[in-house]
Amino acid sequence: MSKHLAIPFALLLTALVQPVVAQELPPEDTLIARQSITLGATTPALCKLGEGNPTTAAITGAMSDISGERIGRLRTNIAAMTIAVPGWCNGPSTLTVSAQPMLGPSFVDGPTTNVFSRAVNFRARALGWTPESTAPEMLTNATRTGTVLLPTGVSARLIPLPTEEIITINLDNFAAASDGLLVQGSYAGTVTITLGAN
Amino acid sequence: MATPLGRHVVGPVVALLFRLLMLEITLTHRCTKHTARISRRADPVASATVHAWLMLAAMTGVCLLPSLASAQSIFPVRSSARAAGPGVGTNITVTGRVDARCKLTLTSAVQNIPVSMINDEGRLDGPAFQSAIITALNQAGLRGWCSGANNQLVLTRTPFVLGTTGTPLNGFARAALFDVSVTVATPSQAYSDTTQDGPSGSSPAGTFGPTGSGADFSFTAPSGSGGLTQPVAINTSDANSTAATASFTRLSNSRMVAGGYSSTVTLEVRPGL
Numbered sequence: 001m002s003k004h005l006a007i008p009f010a011l012l013l014t015a016l017v018q019p020v021v022a023q024e025l026p027p028e029d030t031l032i033a034r035q036s037i038t039l040g041a042t043t044p045a046l047c048k049l050g051e052g053n054p055t056t057a058a059i060t061g062a063m064s065d066i067s068g069e070r071i072g073r074l075r076t077n078i079a080a081m082t083i084a085v086p087g088w089c090n091g092p093s094t095l096t097v098s099a100q101p102m103l104g105p106s107f108v109d110g111p112t113t114n115v116f117s118r119a120v121n122f123r124a125r126a127l128g129w130t131p132e133s134t135a136p137e138m139l140t141n142a143t144r145t146g147t148v149l150l151p152t153g154v155s156a157r158l159i160p161l162p163t164e165e166i167i168t169i170n171l172d173n174f175a176a177a178s179d180g181l182l183v184q185g186s187y188a189g190t191v192t193i194t195l196g197a198n
Numbered sequence: 199m200a201t202p203l204g205r206h207v208v209g210p211v212v213a214l215l216f217r218l219l220m221l222e223i224t225l226t227h228r229c230t231k232h233t234a235r236i237s238r239r240a241d242p243v244a245s246a247t248v249h250a251w252l253m254l255a256a257m258t259g260v261c262l263l264p265s266l267a268s269a270q271s272i273f274p275v276r277s278s279a280r281a282a283g284p285g286v287g288t289n290i291t292v293t294g295r296v297d298a299r300c301k302l303t304l305t306s307a308v309q310n311i312p313v314s315m316i317n318d319e320g321r322l323d324g325p326a327f328q329s330a331i332i333t334a335l336n337q338a339g340l341r342g343w344c345s346g347a348n349n350q351l352v353l354t355r356t357p358f359v360l361g362t363t364g365t366p367l368n369g370f371a372r373a374a375l376f377d378v379s380v381t382v383a384t385p386s387q388a389y390s391d392t393t394q395d396g397p398s399g400s401s402p403a404g405t406f407g408p409t410g411s412g413a414d415f416s417f418t419a420p421s422g423s424g425g426l427t428q429p430v431a432i433n434t435s436d437a438n439s440t441a442a443t444a445s446f447t448r449l450s451n452s453r454m455v456a457g458g459y460s461s462t463v464t465l466e467v468r469p470g471l
Contacts, residue, residue, distance in 0.1 A: 032300070036464040037334075039358070039460065040308070043316050043360075046318075048319070090316075162455050162456070
């Protein structure tokens with residue numbers, strides 16, 4: 001009997017001293033099960049140039065004067081030419097322009113032919129992607145006999161932002177090497193622009 | 199020397215304790231015979247429980263001890279050869295509650311999509327990218343279970359964003375939005391939700407995943423009707439937006455800025471009875 005009394009009494013005192021607290025449910029938010037999946041994806045750096053318009057640039061008419069003081073020499077009124085090329089880069093990029101001088105037929109250079117020239121130099125600029133003052137440009141540098149020397153000009157420019165724009169290739173400042181008498185024949189040069197993703 | 203306040207407090211407390219002690223003794227005596235019979239037959243755990251009942255009796259003034267027969271039905275008796283004798287008392291209905299619970303597990307929480315987001319024109323390669331997203335999500339190994347009868351699935355996603363903002367850069371898009379649906383199947387029914395409605399959640403879903411780590415969640419492309427069947431470039435300044443698809447501003451024909459993009463797909467299961 002005393003054993004049965006002792007335990008309930010102790011429990012009773014405990015029950016009296018401690019306040020009765022209802023069992024609390026966890027906050028609703030803690031009951032929510034949640035999982036997240038992080039997805040990673042990549043857009044690669046990419047540049048693209050479209051087709052030039054026009055695809056070729058030709059000097060209209062004869063390159064040399066056919067009369068007057070400069071007869072036989074490069075005309076001074078050759079108009080600048082432009083070629084439009086659409087392009088884009090989706091990140092930082094470098095636009096580079098390079099050019100080869102217009103060269104005509106070869107000839108045997110000697111004391112009697114040293115007044116002739118087979119090279120026409122020019123300036124090629126890539127306008128539109130940068131301010132004109134910082135447009136990449138190259139001035140070809142060939143001798144009258146057609147030897148190609150190092151060109152001049154800052155031919156590459158960094159474009160820090162993604163860009164989509166028409167690149168306008170501007171050709172001007174045509175000049176025969178040593179202002180010589182142009183050798184008869186056809187002349188051709190090349191201009192190359194390059195868009196590189198950085 | 200007791201203060202007046204002490205006399206006012208101590209006196210009633212002592213009187214209360216004395217009264218409770220008398221009540222305890224009276225009720226214990228009333229129930230002792232019955233208690234002893236149960237205690238002899240039941241396990242120690244049962245005996246302790248009987249003592250708890252006794253305490254309850256002291257507190258309530260009523261002997262709530264069950265009859266020996268009902269006690270035997272609750273507590274295992276040590277020997278079946280000891281048949282229950284006649285008893286007096288009141289039956290107690292013991293009830294319990296299993297709250298609704300849900301759990302989700304993943305085998306891999308980070309998934310890198312191995313294909314390029316864009317095509318040769320620098321624009322989102324919608325079909326290929328959508329397919330890669332679904333594959334990546336299913337490779338995460340999402341499984342789960344819910345014990346309630348009215349659970350809710352809430353599937354959300356943030357757009358793919360380059361860095362911390364998705365606003366266009368020099369005309370190029372820096373965010374892409376997509377939609378996915380998730381489904382968990384039971385033998386009799388499938389429950390699903392989609393991202394296109396933002397964090398609105400699904401219709402009530404019943405129990406699923408009764409054993410092991412639960413049932414597989416399966417991701418699929420949405421069927422349309424407001425959901426994107428393939429990713430689109432968007433203009434967003436909020437990389438963490440989980441809003442509905444219709445609330446985003448789409449960029450038509452925009453190319454994507456180069457770089458690494460990330461998105462988060464989150465599934466919540468909210469348990470409900």
